[in-house]
Amino acid sequence: MQRLLSTGTYHRCSTPIGLLYFDEEFKVELSGGELLMEALKEEGVELVFGYPGGAVLHIYDALYQQNSVKHILVRHEQSATHAADGYARATGKPGVVLVTSGPGATNAVTGIATAFMDSIPMVVISGQVQSRFIGSDAFQEVDCVGITRPCVKHNFLVESLETMADTIKQAFHVATTGRPGPVVIDIPKDFTTPGVTVPFEYPKTVEMRSYSPPTQGHPGQIRKAVDLILSAKQPVIYSGGGVVLGNASEQLRAFTRELGYPITQTLMGLGAYPASDKQNIGMLGMHGTYEANIAMHECDVLIAIGARFDDRVTGEIDSFCPNAKIVHIDIDPASISKNVTVDVPIVGDVGMVLTAMLEQIKASEKRADPADIASWWSRINEWQSDKCLDYQLDDKLIKPQAVVEALWRETKGDAYITSDVGQHQMWAAQYYGFDNPNRWINSGGLGTMGFGLPAAIGVALAKPDATVACITGEASIQMCIQELSTCLQYSTPVKIICLNNRYMGMVRQWQEFAYEKRYSHSYMDALPDFIKLTEAYGHVGMNIENPNDVEGALAEAFAMKDRLVFMNFVTDQSENVYPMIEAGKGHHEMRLNPARELA
């Protein structure tokens, strides 16, 4: 009764100070829903991507009655997680999601797993049935903590209203420190009941005896690494998404320039080192450049920085960098020697380790023999002269690569580019030269079709003044197409660059190479009229079929600064992604574009 009265006061007051109800220790009394809102505010959260439902009704009611946290209503919970993910990748801040129990939580799982695989900081708040109903197969009950356990960095089932503030604090701490990742907080509905309050004070610090991520690298290891690096004859720097996540692009640039060594970046690392720089030899891996992959195969010292030796990068592991001594810098000890045994592991924050290494290099007299490095570069230049990314233009059919290059010109190489999964994703990575980190936003680890559009919403909301484009395919875009509605509601002027090849192109390519062109279910039949569809959602649609119209159409679309434009590029159906390392092959066994010489 007492408690009910105090909340009555809460709701009737309108000025912020009137919201305060003091207990003996002069702390504000808040219900769970109000407490959550205050906690989000304390964490500096501006945006929450979510979708309401029974178990979070109290929370949504608290959300309604405050205005520091803005809520973005998506059209499917998967999109809430992808949008939060895009927001996080563009800003480096944690993305925040709010979903209801049961189907709300299960719909979010794909996006949680996507964030997990790419180590994206995210906090997902899910409603749960009342604590006394847990385990009774109550309406909309799923074991959210159980279902998400294998695809989160950590998760919590809130145990009481009293411990909720601590739990939220811990969740943000875990999500954003060390190797980042998604954290789920499952909140039983009864802990958010209006009128049931606790004195609120948000913890200032967080102390978790079982969690202490590393920071500085081991000085002895750093010394060893520097020694090895400075005695290299054919070195390669291989940098990954960890550099972007660790905000260490500056340090990577300084380190690489000081050494003058060639650098190759993974799909997740693009932009940390400028693509346009002469030391950059392109992406490596399955669809990496010829020169990068051959250089990997031939190198004698490999310097892996915030990269995890993913199977799409290494190719056949037995023939991976056969002659190299390997230095590996990573914040996650479990990444080290997981797939490939390394010679000098350094566990630590990549930025800090690179800074320490650079200081030692500058202080050292020793340098790699310039003659060795020069002759290494001349070999690399020879491989580069092969021009592995050249393709043949056509005067009737639009080449997808040409669209990406034209997009680069139109946006001056400075747009935020999200993508989906397939050939278009690889062409985006290959032909949009990223000169800055956080600009290339794609699902590399899980490879989630449907990621692109909702991620672009997150980016557009985080960077209202930036140019945001989503490079997608006609199959992928249909997986979260309903978000066109969200785009209208929040005026996110994303430019959708749909490379429409009427195929699940990447699947078709594998079927062409490995299944004797048996195109089993990779044909996108009965496609919708994307223009009408876009218009139905209140946006602008454009159809581009002629190669000569590509530039003009892009200029026209990007001139519509505050409109979403869906650009349906009808492209050459038979185009494949080259170069390619096929399954079971090594870096030195690439398949090159047969049309290259004709170009």
Place this chain on the structure above:
Amino acid sequence: MRHVISILMENESGALSRVAGLFSARGYNIESLTVAPTDDATLSRMTIVTNGTERVVEQITKQLNKLVSVAKLTDLTEVPFIEREIMLVKVRAVDAGREEIKRLCDIFRGKILDVTDASYVVELTGDDHKLRAFLDTVGGDNVIEVARSGATGIARGDKSLKV
């Protein structure tokens, strides 16, 4: 190689499934797993017996350490250590066999906890090797039922697993 890994983890609901889930998701072997609270009620001690190449075991320890609920970990097999497991075994005990089993029990320092005219329940403590030796000696035909606790262990000397 066989490894005995002990961990201290936050005594919270779901902690056990984080470890069990890790082993199944990554395809690691579990030979046995025991868990119970320690003198500090907020911490559980878990002992896992696993099998794998050095590379796999290194990954197992790293992945366990990475779990947010795991506070401390030690691979006991890397130091001198004591391993103990308790086994309750129901054995056939008839005629001359009754005396023989009792004698074996003495040799293995077991205890007979229950007696019927056809069987004994024997309690035996030791490492895996000793428990298996007992079963082998008694002979498969005479073993009616086996209940083993799984191994627990502790380092010899001054080394200790503490937060």
